[in-house]
């Protein structure tokens with residue numbers, strides 16, 4: 001350990017198998033240069049002491065992960081620590097959530113997941129402090145515009161609040177108006193795919209509001225396949241397609 005010149009070399013030198021001694025773990029964390037690298041290490045190094053095993057032996061392989069995460073939040077006093085490290089490892093397609101009420105319009109960077117095929121439904125989680133959340137609550141509708149890799153700048157801009165009644169206009173994001181009877185939420189022009197939804201359910205979920213929406217209309221651009229993704233607090237592109245399109249079976 002003492003001879004290692006870089007964090008990478010020091011990590012290489014950690015013996016695999018038994019957990020490292022507390023001194024080794026502490027030395028590695030001290031070598032990490034940024035706060036985010038330190039958090040990564042606290043989260044992902046095996047615990048210096050074996051985690052208490054309350055359950056049956058076959059569950060023991062899983063016990064280190066929650067133990068590490070709990071310790072990380074405790075050690076750093078950072079209540080977002082688990083979100084930043086563990087939840088950030090859920091890869092997501094990047095979407096812009098759009099909503100409007102009268103002349104007030106907003107759009108916020110976010111994510112969405114499908115929750116039903118028939119009828120088609122998606123879920124989004126919005127922070128109650130965001131303008132978009134309030135507009136979804138007031139109008140009962142939202143749009144989800146899945147961004148193409150070429151639209152990263154839109155994700156960056158819509159991920160911050162903006163002045164003025166119309167965030168599309170303030171940020172110069174070209175809107176795509178909703179078709180008739182689709183709820184009326186503005187979407188983002190030139191996206192890879194757009195869903196226009198009406199709210200079917202909304203409930204407080206932790207520090208967010210979880211909206212479930214029924215898809216009333218959609219638009220896809222079949223020429224755009226390089227989705228913009230979010231993973232480990234970074235933007236990314238979709239990378240390589242590794243199979244042919246499934247001819248049957250699961251619908252998605």
Ligand SMILES: Cc1cc2nc3c(=O)[nH]c(=O)nc-3n(C[C@H](O)[C@H](O)[C@H](O)COP(=O)(O)O)c2cc1C
Nearest residue numbers: 106108109110111125126127130131132159160161
């Ligand atoms: C990649 C990324 C993903 C985000 N996902 C969400 C999300 O799922 N829910 C949410 O409430 N905010 C999310 N945000 C933050 C909002 O986009 C941000 O708070 C925005 O300023 C809200 O704008 P508004 O107040 O105009 O609605 C995300 C931001 C980024 C950059």
